[in-house]
Amino acid sequence: MSKSNRKVRILVSGLTLALLSMSAIAAEPAWVTKSNENAKLLLNVLAKYSPESASSLGVDGYDELITDMSRDQFEATAKDTRAVIAELEKRLKAESDPKIRQDLEILISTAQDQLRSAAINRKYMLPFTDVTRLMFGVVRQMLDPRIPKERQKSLLVRLEKYAGLAKGHRPLTELANERLQERLKANKNLLGPYKGQVEQAINDAPALLKGMKDLLAKSELKGWETSFAALEKQLTAYNEQLRTQVLPRARADHRLPPEVYADNLRQFGVDITPRELIAKALTSFAEIRNQMNITAGLIARERKLPSADYRAVMRELKKQQIPVDQVMPLYAERLTQIEAAVREQGIVSLPSRKAVIRLASAAENAQQPAPHMSPPRLIGNTGEYGEFVLTTGMPPDASGKSLVFDDFTHQAGSWTLTAHEARPGHELQFAKMIETGVSTARGVFAFNSVNVEGWALYAEAEMQPYEPLDGQLFALQARLQRAARAFLDPMVNLGEISPEGVKSFLMDEVGLSEGMATQEMQRYTFRAPGQATSYFYGYQRLMETRQAAEVALRQKFNRQAFNDFVLAQGLVPPALLRKAVMQEFVPAQR
Structure with missing residues (x-):
């Protein structure tokens, strides 16, 4: 839910998305075990500030927790992320295994990208949260038939917290509005959401609310009705607030500041202008x-x-x-x-x-x-x-x-x-x-x-x-x-x-x-x-890598072996994939 965690959120995406890291199906090589210990440093920051994202990835212990929107978390998140970068850089200097070093470089680069992206969005953009869409995403993810039934029960706790019915919690809709007003007061020049985005959020809300209710009704959960009724009322009021207060001040121009758009491209992996x-x-x-x-x-x-x-x-x-x-x-x-x-x-x-x-x-x-x-x-x-x-x-x-x-x-x-x-x-x-x-x-x-x-x-x-x-x-x-x-x-x-x-x-x-x-x-x-x-x-980048391999191997190039090798690398960036192909795949085929 936190904007600073964009690279690991499950987007719209459609997107379409990453998969498994710690698989119980395959025997885990020793280097993977060590690399995963390094990754826990970044996972812990993600879980602290966006527990919904952590639990959607499968991290244990966060299914009942929700993002704390009671106060601005920008500085705290940045501080913790910088501390993780410093520790990862320290481990990189001491690491000799090339695969673990590559993974450390990936982790450091990701954390640095998160810091840069969060700072750029903070500089230009007013935080706009489509709470109804966000809630539907959480409900759908938690009630996914692939999620164990015991884990699904945690949604009841989350719904109480989102609705402000749990002790120590206030309605998420109130908190989202407070954060928006807080940033607007701090900087009146921040760009609000695009008009078309707000209109679509309002138009989609009835279908999303019905979708949440249908998912809950079809589930085996007991006792969700009170929390959902309160949340439904709050979301309906919030969406009316979007219509009367946010929509009139929404920007008519869809264009983003060039620095924001360039950062978007970089976050999605496009490294050219x-x-x-x-x-x-x-x-x-x-x-x-x-x-x-x-x-x-x-x-x-x-x-x-x-x-x-x-x-x-x-x-x-x-x-x-x-x-x-x-x-x-x-x-x-x-x-x-x-x-x-x-x-x-x-x-x-x-x-x-x-x-x-x-x-x-x-x-x-x-x-x-x-x-x-x-x-x-x-x-x-x-x-x-x-x-x-x-x-x-x-x-x-x-x-x-x-x-x-x-x-x-x-x-x-x-x-x-x-x-x-x-x-x-x-x-x-x-x-x-x-x-x-x-x-x-x-x-x-x-x-x-x-x-x-x-x-x-x-x-x-x-x-x-x-x-x-x-x-x-x-x-x-x-x-x-x-x-x-x-x-x-x-x-x-x-x-x-x-x-x-x-x-x-x-x-x-x-x-x-x-x-x-x-x-x-x-x-x-x-x-x-x-x-x-x-x-x-x-x-284009993948075809470029394949062609380089074909030129190097000529008649010895094996398509199935190449495609299997590419899939076995996981989601490494294009430059690292090409390096692996030319330094590992090509010599092995020769």
């Missing part, structure tokens, strides 16, 4: 569009369509919408077909167990509109795995208009989404870390979107040649969308295109539905500015 990113992405967009027209031409000739333009062909293919009751069987079939191709072509090693795919609830659609992977706890995992969550639409906007997606519920579009979110994408990425075991530094603290999403987009590309022509066209469309993200996100934040321009471009040139284009525009402007660029950049 927005201008460099735009230049790379514009070139790739044009090249991918050319490939799409070639593939669309083949489909048009095969099916005798009136136009061979890629946009017209996609519109025709998207008419093949699947009835709601057949969507899940279709995705199960796609997964089976993809896995067969993976094994036949020797792309990567697969687990013997089945992957999990499910439809999102209305509340999950509101919290995170894009399809995503829901990860299990990251520490202390005893065999739980990730879930591919298929979302179905956007919650109503300020006018009450609801937008559905037609992007994932047609035959051709199901191939690439399955490859990205399930196998050989995120689900396999997470499963490999569970089964092989990686250090906390690599599984938790090294996490950023470039690390995670780079693999999933790479997985799409690995599967594209083995899909039918219509599936290949939408695989290219997905890559076109990621290239568009990498120039539209920085452009809209630099003021070079309007949010409405972003939406129309995505609908007209990329072929997205209005619902999908709307949630994309919201992602760039207020849900997670900068995050959407990480897919394109992560894919």
Whole structure:
């Protein structure tokens, strides 16, 4: 819940996220055990100031604790983080094991990034908390069927504390408002939330409240009703306060200060400037569009369509919408077909167990509109795995208009989404870390979107040649969308295109539905500015590393061995991954 812990929060993300560090499944190497002792220093700071984040990762002993919002924690958090950095640097000087040294460098870098990010946001931004969305996230995480029943009972204690019914606690809604007013009084020049963000928070609140109540009603918990009734009343009043007090002073301009946006990119793993990113992405967009027209031409000739333009062909293919009751069987079939191709072509090693795919609830659609992977706890995992969550639409906007997606519920579009979110994408990425075991530094603290999403987009590309022509066209469309993200996100934040321009471009040139284009525009402007660029950049860095390995090995390059090696590294940054590939993988293959 603390902004200073951005790198280890489970984001929207969709995001999509890191996995396991301390696995009970794999035998833990000695270096991992020692590295995890170092990581506990940073975990302890996280747990102290954001116990919800710690318990979501799987850290024991924090399930009943909640973030202390009774006072400003900025200085205290910074002081403790600086002390941890000093101790980690001391241990780095004395450490000789290269892997442990790498992990220490990851931990130090993460802590320094947290300090820098917290200071930048403190300098410019007014703290705005969408308490309803935050509460839904906690309830959903605690009542996840993968969480042991005994742990789920801790939610009752948390609900009492959030509602201010427990001794020594006041309602979270009151405390959130106090912190906002406190910062506003300290610096009247701080930027408030973007108007569109506040409007969406207000519009999503009913679906999120209903989602919380449904989760609690379906759970086996007893005695939640009193606390939830009080919390529901408080949240309703808080959201009305957002409408009457926060919305009128919300900023009309979505753009962030350049320093804040640049920090966002760095936190998500993008280590080049927005201008460099735009230049790379514009070139790739044009090249991918050319490939799409070639593939669309083949489909048009095969099916005798009136136009061979890629946009017209996609519109025709998207008419093949699947009835709601057949969507899940279709995705199960796609997964089976993809896995067969993976094994036949020797792309990567697969687990013997089945992957999990499910439809999102209305509340999950509101919290995170894009399809995503829901990860299990990251520490202390005893065999739980990730879930591919298929979302179905956007919650109503300020006018009450609801937008559905037609992007994932047609035959051709199901191939690439399955490859990205399930196998050989995120689900396999997470499963490999569970089964092989990686250090906390690599599984938790090294996490950023470039690390995670780079693999999933790479997985799409690995599967594209083995899909039918219509599936290949939408695989290219997905890559076109990621290239568009990498120039539209920085452009809209630099003021070079309007949010409405972003939406129309995505609908007209990329072929997205209005619902999908709307949630994309919201992602760039207020849900997670900068995050959407990480897919394109992560894919480029991973392909760069693979090509370097291929040049070094030539005929000795083994694709399956390379992909297995990459997954076994955990979520190391691109530079460290390339170093491991060139210094470990390449010599071993020779």
